[in-house]
Amino acid sequence: xxxxxxxxxxxxxxxxxxxxxxxxxxxxxxxxxxxxxxxxxxxxxxxxxxxxxxxxxxxxxxxxxxxxxxxxxxxxxxxxxxxxxxxxxxxxxxxxxxxxxxxxxxxxxxxxxxxxxxxxxxxxxxxxxxxxxxxxxxxxxxxxxxxxxxxxxxxxxxxxxxxxxxxxxxxxxxxxxxxx
Numbered sequence: 743x744x745x746x747x748x749x750x751x752x753x754x755x756x757x758x759x760x761x762x763x764x765x766x767x768x769x770x771x772x773x774x775x776x777x778x779x780x781x782x783x784x785x786x787x788x789x790x791x792x793x794x795x796x797x798x799x800x801x802x803x804x805x806x807x808x809x810x811x812x813x814x815x816x817x818x819x820x821x822x823x824x825x826x827x828x829x830x831x832x833x834x835x836x837x838x839x840x841x842x843x844x845x846x847x848x849x850x851x852x853x854x855x856x857x858x859x860x861x862x863x864x865x866x867x868x869x870x871x872x873x874x875x876x877x878x879x880x881x882x883x884x885x886x887x888x889x890x891x892x893x894x895x896x897x898x899x900x901x902x903x904x905x906x907x908x909x910x911x912x913x914x915x916x917x918x919x920x921x922x
Contacts, residue, residue, distance in 0.1 A: 763831035767807040775799035827892045843877045
């Protein structure tokens with residue numbers, strides 16, 4: 743029998759890790775965006791279920807997930823990783839919010855090009871207030887996301903997963919019990 747190729751195993755592990763990252767971030771963002779869509783429908787008095795709003799929320803979650811992963815690949819926001827986690831998480835939430843805002847601007851320009859409108863003339867049609875409001879919502883959504891991601895970076899994936907998902911992970915350690 744042939745021994746398994748370490749490069750293939752490594753590639754499979756990388757693909758599985760990437761898939762878990764996409765799934766985790768997308769589910770987190772989809773939860774918030776669908777909740778926001780529900781709130782918006784209730785606020786506007788639309789009491790029927792709008793599958794379009796939920797579909798758009800899910801697609802938006804997937805797109806923003808990919809923007810986050812691309813940003814991580816090019817090390818956006820790594821500048822504050824040596825600082826306390828709070829500052830690092832806030833800084834990354836801000837930087838990635840700017841990245842998403844830039845993506846939304848690019849998206850609006852592509853829409854103008856698709857509809858065969860002049861980009862310069864069509865820029866006045868872009869609603870800055872809407873894009874800035876989205877950016878504030880994205881920033882607020884990113885704060886806990888990056889706080890958890892920064893904790894995972896510092897603790898390591900295994901310890902972080904144990905703390906979140908396993909029984910007994912929150913029991914006092916020998917060090918904390920000796921202080922009391």
